[in-house]
Amino acid sequence: MAWRDAKASRVRLLLFMASIILGIAAVVSIQLFSANLKDNIKLQSKALMGADYIIDSKQEPTERAQALIDSLQPDAKEINFVSMIAFPKNGGTKLVKVRGLGGDFPFYGTIDTQPSAAADTYQDKGGALVDATLMLQFDVKPGDSIKVGAVTLPILGALKAIPGSTAISTSVAPPIVIPYEYIEQTDLLQFGSRKEYQFFYKTDEPIDLEQFEDIIDPQLKAEEADLDTHTSTSERLGRRYDNVGKFLNLAAFIALLLGCIGIASSVHIYIKEKLKAIAVLKCMGASRMQSFLIFLIQIAGIGIVGGLIGSLIGIGLQELFPYILQDFLPFSVEISISAQPILIGIFLGLFMSVLFALLPLLRTWYVSPLEVLRVDEKGAQEPRKLRYVVIGAVLLFLFLFSFWLLNDALFALGFMFATLIAFAALAGVATLFIKGIRKYFPKRWGFTARQSLLNLFRPNNQTVVLVVAIGLGTCLISTLYFTKDILLAKTEVDQSTDNANIIILDVQSEQQEAIENRITENDLSIVNSIPIVTTRIHKIKGRLANELRQDTTKQMRNWVLNHEFRSTYRETMIDSEELIAGEWTSHATPNAPIVISISDNLAEDGIDIGDNITFNVQGVLMETTVGSIRKVDWRQLQPNFNIVFPAGALEQAPQFRVISTYVPDEAASAALQRDLVAEFPNVSIIDLRQVYTIVEDILDKVSWVINFMAFFSITTGIIVLIGSVRTSKYQRIKESVLLRTLGAKNGQILKISAFEYLFLGLLGSLVGVLLALISSLALALFLFKEPFTPSFIPFLVFLPGITVLVLAIGLSNIQTVIRSSPLEVLRREG
Incomplete structure (x- = not known):
């Protein structure tokens, strides 16, 4: 009976199935890709690092650390730092990451160059490997030269990939590889320069790297060094991309939920139309179980077939993810197919279809033969307790599935409640709209x-489900556009000359006057000249930093104890700072403790007003007291500091400077950089225009990924719309035929349908955009703390686009009535 009834209703059942196919496809494709990603990270962990383990230090290793490094006999070594380079061919300059390599690094994986032989010969020939994109930008080729500080080297090849680099990191500072022995000759390692020493090791015999790390790493940390193994790095990388997978899974899960809501709504109407047939079966002796199973088998079959089709589509879709995420991955992903996500897809299709269709299905159980003869809207209702049990089961499933995706009960609860709030808000607005129409019905309007307005709250109306389905999909993608504008507003270059857009780093004290003169000679003003002194915490609250590092019960994070702070001294606070506790001290008092100001993130580690801190300032111990705490806006692209000393405290300490200026255009920026790099090769110059461009490019890539996932939700919403509108077609056709029989013209029937679907489409998309507007406003005020200027794209594209789509689907339903006679239509539909 289930098979026979399904064949008679195959069009509607196929639409039910289509509602969940995309959601299943999204979940399966992401699950498969996540599994492949984890497998690839494990398989390629050595190639990602290029070695079995690395010892690195942010400063020149101490005598004890160097002895430990030498005892392990490194197979290769590197010094890397960020600096300016120049191309003598055309005078071009660029901020790059210089990597001075010595030895046969990498031991795993390869340095990909063009020509390929350059990776093997650059050390013997004394040449450089230059980032391939950088060579294209400056129109240089192998055979040209590159100037790195005081050294000019021939370019032997274009560098395409090297272990330890990602697409995003290279876009900020493209890598340049030169032989290790040339680093000292560059004269770029000046006082205050940020540099990293790395030592690479390859183990010929298998060892337990976890046990090795547990023994060696604490000894290195005591000497301000660190050990990373390929296994710990792969685990850290896996956790990082696991978060990306969780986000994608949640987006796919929302698409699946939309499909399930479509099924619940469509099955509700479908079952109501079958009530009379069910009662007839019961009159003929069918049991409650039999009548219930007929439709349960149909829905279960839809779920299994939909899950299988969705899983097959998901297998194909996962091939797209390596291309979508290639800018965020430091390696290429080899795709393979495993059975687990496919089985999960089929199970989800079956379980969620049955679970979300259970409430309308229960009506078949409570239909009595007597009720059939007078079926009405309130007949055959399941008991209230049973309804609550089913709703509870749905909520429990939401929590368990979210917990499975996130592995965190609190986050799972948060996601479940956020989803419920979004659905409730959309459904609530739709319900209020219906009640508003009923209460303030425009009786003076035309027939x-x-x-058409009456159809929005008549029996079998789809107002609530369509507003929820289309509204949520529209809300997701609209929120993206609104929040993207908030983030991009942070990257807009202020054209005011009060704001610097060129920052010059690592200016030595003896260079300060000459560089400032060079800036003013170019008719430019100096916005800031900030002194920087490197300091480390020696003692805090009377306890030595070394003692605190060994204390496993401490509340303070290790980075505070290990960090080499770039501090400054000045009389006043700046725009990116706000005093939140204590009193600001502008000048140091002679023969009294120096009163400093700390940032709010340091205060989170238990440092408070009145605490004593002893700093190691280039070998000199300095006693200080915390006098104030500042809230620092680290998002502003300007020098900000964790620790600020008062004027008169550090003037005699070894220091370097950061000088900033404003240039009006790219030509002036290029000219200034060219002049400064030619005369002062050790300085590094950041052009904030380029930084803003990189940030905008990254945001575009992120928004593309989110757009791709929102596509599943919006498309599922449209499929639910098609299914729901097509399901209500049969009710609307009878009404339209009756109207024609009473004398209504085709034009009137067309207008009635057009207005109804116009209202539905407009309401669904409008509620979605407005909900996105409210949520984005909250994000701007409470998270980003920025003024909110909404994008016009959702209003200009989604509102009319979704409305026209709903209108087109609705009008396609009524064509049968308009083209044929009433009697012919009734016979055909019967």
């Missing part, structure tokens, strides 16, 4: 407009 066609009034008739």
